[in-house]
Amino acid sequence: MKDIIETLRFSQGREFINLSAGNPVILPAVEQLWRECTAELLSSPEYGEVVCRYGSSQGYQPLIEAVVERFNRRYGLQLTERNVLVTPGSQSLYFLAANALGGYSTNGTLKQIVLPLSPDYTGYGGVTLIPEALKAYRPRLDVDESAHRFKYRPDFQQLEIDETTGFVLFSRPCNPTGNVLTDEEVHKIAAIASTHNVPVFVDSAYAPPFPCLNFTQMQPIFGDTIVHCMSLSKAGLPGERVGIAIGPEAIIQALEAFLTNLCLHSSRYGQAIAARAIRSGRLETISETIIRPYYQQKFTVLETALDAAMPADRPWYLHRGEGAIFAWLWLKDLPITDQEFYQRVKEKDVIIVPGSPFFPGLEGDWKHTRECFRISLTASDEALRTAMYRLAEVVTQVYD
Ligand SMILES: Cc1ncc(COP(=O)(O)O)c(C=O)c1O
Numbered sequence: 001m002k003d004i005i006e007t008l009r010f011s012q013g014r015e016f017i018n019l020s021a022g023n024p025v026i027l028p029a030v031e032q033l034w035r036e037c038t039a040e041l042l043s044s045p046e047y048g049e050v051v052c053r054y055g056s057s058q059g060y061q062p063l064i065e066a067v068v069e070r071f072n073r074r075y076g077l078q079l080t081e082r083n084v085l086v087t088p089g090s091q092s093l094y095f096l097a098a099n100a101l102g103g104y105s106t107n108g109t110l111k112q113i114v115l116p117l118s119p120d121y122t123g124y125g126g127v128t129l130i131p132e133a134l135k136a137y138r139p140r141l142d143v144d145e146s147a148h149r150f151k152y153r154p155d156f157q158q159l160e161i162d163e164t165t166g167f168v169l170f171s172r173p174c175n176p177t178g179n180v181l182t183d184e185e186v187h188k189i190a191a192i193a194s195t196h197n198v199p200v201f202v203d204s205a206y207a208p209p210f211p212c213l214n215f216t217q218m219q220p221i222f223g224d225t226i227v228h229c230m231s232l233s234k235a236g237l238p239g240e241r242v243g244i245a246i247g248p249e250a251i252i253q254a255l256e257a258f259l260t261n262l263c264l265h266s267s268r269y270g271q272a273i274a275a276r277a278i279r280s281g282r283l284e285t286i287s288e289t290i291i292r293p294y295y296q297q298k299f300t301v302l303e304t305a306l307d308a309a310m311p312a313d314r315p316w317y318l319h320r321g322e323g324a325i326f327a328w329l330w331l332k333d334l335p336i337t338d339q340e341f342y343q344r345v346k347e348k349d350v351i352i353v354p355g356s357p358f359f360p361g362l363e364g365d366w367k368h369t370r371e372c373f374r375i376s377l378t379a380s381d382e383a384l385r386t387a388m389y390r391l392a393e394v395v396t397q398v399y400d
Helices: 002-009 028-042 046-051 061-075 090-101 122-126 183-195 249-263 268-279 282-309 338-346 381-399
Strands: 084-088 110-115 134-136 140-144 149-153 165-171 200-203 226-231 242-246 316-319 326-331 372-376
Touching: 028 046, 028 268, 028 282, 046 268, 061 084, 061 242, 061 268, 084 090, 084 249, 090 110, 090 122, 090 165, 090 200, 090 226, 090 242, 090 249, 165 183, 183 200, 242 268, 268 282, 282 316, 282 326, 282 381, 338 372, 338 381
Parallel strands: 110 134, 110 165, 149 316, 165 200, 200 226
Antiparallel strands: 084 242, 140 149, 226 242, 316 326, 326 372
């Protein structure tokens, strides 16, 4: 990221197509929703209560009530307010969990944070103060050679979850790959974990009901040991830092206590406008009708361009685009490293992200980790097309 930032800052008149961004696009209808919720808040008597007073660590009561009501109605759950915690962004939630449930316990045993399928969100790399607590597992690869597509699957032959596991964590849909673990795979992981009473944190930053960035069928999965972790960032509110966890009361309480020590509570302005957007159902509607179609169409543009431009006789594979705001490209047997390839693409004024930082917690040498790239879907159609053609030229040169 440092190299990307410096490249863009000192670009001296060069126009880069930047496909590294993780920031969501500002979609007019989404911005409008947040403006409306802000206007409603400003003109309500609630305003002073929201910004001029401290609140509870668990979160702003109307937001918690809105979450309980919507999720119980939509998914037939029996949540109470004690099942919900609001955090300052979902990243902080993983930090709380990593240090409350993972790491060394008082008797000296190491409680591991298990990432069942690597690659996964690079942000998990820094969540624990005890780096050796993070353990990721290599996936199985389903490859469709003639279609130039592939998909990662959890490898249940290898996966170990037992009493030494503090908790399990994965993103669904996944940043960086766009993979969506199937409902069956999630149930299977949860079943293994629950036999050892291990919580499973499902990072749902891209999942339904908001921001609904799944392009394939998926059900959010709830249960006695599952913590469903949401973020409002990809629903257009990254600046306000609102994360929401839904889970078993005992875990929510432990995380809440940790949060109190850390920062007392999340900022309340973002929570108050989120309460309005969720309670009214507007956030769910906008997610389904605006946010999801926008990125799904971008993925189609990208894959169509790659299919047209890439050399058919080279082993390139695009991960199935099942969700999130990225595409993930695997260049099998790439003759140079991902970092070198990134530099070669940069010479063509295109920036993509080398894949190797997306394997936090993975032990041992696996050349696949140096053969992958994350491509953001946040650019214009034209920029995406041009970039894919330039990338294909580099692929041809490098393999030749
Ligand atoms: C999979 C995943 N989890 C968590 C986060 C952190 O999001 P937040 O803004 O809620 O802290 C991100 C941000 O990009 C993400 O991609």
